[in-house]
Amino acid sequence: MRVLVIGQGLAGTLFSHVALQRGWDCHVLDAGLPSASSVAAGMFNPMSFRRIVEVWDAQAHLDALKASMDDFSAILNAPFLHLLPIHKRIANADYAALWNEKCAECPWISPVQFQDGVAHYGTVTGGGWVNLRSLIPLWRDHLNDSGRFEKRSIDVSDDTSEWDAVVDCRGMAMRDAPAGTPLDLRANRGEILTVECDSESNPSPVPQDLILNFGKWTLPIAPNLWRLGASYEWHKEDFESTPETADYLHDALEKELGCSSNLKTRLHQVGLRPVSRDRRPIVGPMPGRPGWYVFNGLGTRGVLIGPKWAHNLADQISGVSQTPAVVDPNRLTKLS
Ligand SMILES: Cc1cc2nc3c(=O)[nH]c(=O)nc-3n(C[C@H](O)[C@H](O)[C@H](O)COP(=O)(O)OP(=O)(O)OC[C@H]3O[C@@H](n4cnc5c(N)ncnc54)[C@H](O)[C@@H]3O)c2cc1C
Known part of the structure; x- marks a missing residue:
């Protein structure tokens, strides 16, 4: 093939x-x-916090993620998967009651911890992060070394008849191709900071050994270095970082900690998450372009759900499985 x-x-x-x-x-x-x-940031979490439910097919996704990262690590000789507990801030008594009720049915969460008699946080296991900023360039070098990578652009109208299958992984750019695919792909814009604690003698109160989720979140990535994120915006697609968003993220963290965080911004980045209108990924044959397949719409959970859907798409291409309706690109044609 x-x-x-x-x-x-x-x-x-x-x-x-x-x-x-x-x-x-x-x-x-x-x-x-x-x-x-x-x-x-590369985080993954088997729980969805809004209604405190397990992510659809969480265990199967985690198994595929772990197998995939083990194999990348063996090939590239570097660690990529980092397991970390997630501490979810419990905002009020109703949320605490719901959280404790859900503990009976969700293997990933344990009962709410109290501090001075007040519901404080709940702990999630099974989460962590993948170091995408190391994995993606190292994999590119690996492909390049074996003559399998080329830095160049291509779009749907180009002649690709020499290939048995073409897999379109262009993220948001899939929408802007001159020949245009008819898929309804939406951009969710996010700003994210990399922050550092200035001084060893003035340690930061931000946890170094867990992901702290307080609506926003901190992710420790190295000693005294965290990601702090992120914003979620619709109807805005520029790549200009805004000082207002940086202030908003720092303020939210300081409110959560109840003190100054001592963190300085080292990097401020912007990206567009490719999202489908029903928030499900887009995995299957490209409408109107025989021989082409779409792998897109990974949204906010790409790290968790990507590995399992990559295998599913390979099964579709080799003819051993049908396209599941829930991820079929046809559901998103602009005319449907
Ligand atoms: C601020 C922020 C924080 C996030 N945090 C997390 C997180 O913690 N956990 C998580 O799971 N997800 C997170 N996400 C979402 C995650 O980034 C996406 O789900 C995922 O990266 C999408 O990957 P992709 O490969 O589909 O698209 P992209 O990463 O956008 O890749 C598309 C690639 O296609 C290439 N390309 C485009 N057009 C062409 C062409 N014509 N020819 C050749 N190449 C082309 C581009 O150069 C690019 O490299 C976050 C996103 C943002 C913006």
Whole structure:
């Protein structure tokens, strides 16, 4: 099987890895455009906090994620998967009651901890983060070393008849291609900070050994270094970082900690999350373009759900499984 993968963000990285695992002759192109994957925090969490429910198929996604990262680590000789507990701030007594009720049915959460008689936080296991900012460039070098990577752009109107299958992993750029695919893909804009504690003698009160979620979140990535994020905005698609958002994130953290965080911004980045209108990924044959497949719409949970859907798409291409209706690109054609 000769497969061309277009785009090497998270989706193209995961799919090309699966294709090579299956012994396919896989080549990857990337245009070097701004990508969501290059700014993502890389966190994963088996829980959805709004209603305190497990993410759809969480265990299967976690199993696929772990297997995928173990294999990347073996090939690239570097650690990428970091397991960390998540502390979810409990905002009020109703949320605390619901959280404790859900503990009976969710294997990932344990009962609310109290501080001075007040509900404080609940702990989630099974979460953590993947170091995408190391994985994606190292995988690109690996592909390049074996003559499987090229830095260049391609779009739907180009002749790709020499390939048995073309897998389109262009993220938001899929929407802007001149030939245009008819899919309804939406951008969710996010700003994220990398923050550092200034001085060893003035340690930060931000936890170093867990992910703290207080609506916003902190993720420790190295001694005295955290990601602090993120914003979620619709109807705005520029890449200009705004001082207002940085202030808003710092203020939210200081309110959560009840004191100054001593954190200084070292990096302030912006990205566009590719999202479908029903928030499900887009995985299957591209409407109107025989031989092309879409792997997109990974949204806010790309790290968790990407590995399992990459395998599913490879199964579709090799004819061993049908396209599940819930992720079928046809559901998103602009005319439907
Ligand atoms: C601020 C922020 C924080 C996030 N945090 C998390 C998180 O903690 N956990 C999580 O799971 N997700 C997170 N996400 C979401 C995550 O980033 C996305 O789900 C994922 O990165 C999407 O990957 P992708 O490969 O589909 O798209 P992208 O990463 O955008 O990659 C698309 C690639 O296609 C290439 N390309 C485009 N057009 C062409 C062309 N014509 N020819 C060749 N190549 C082309 C581009 O150069 C690019 O490399 C976050 C996103 C943002 C913005």
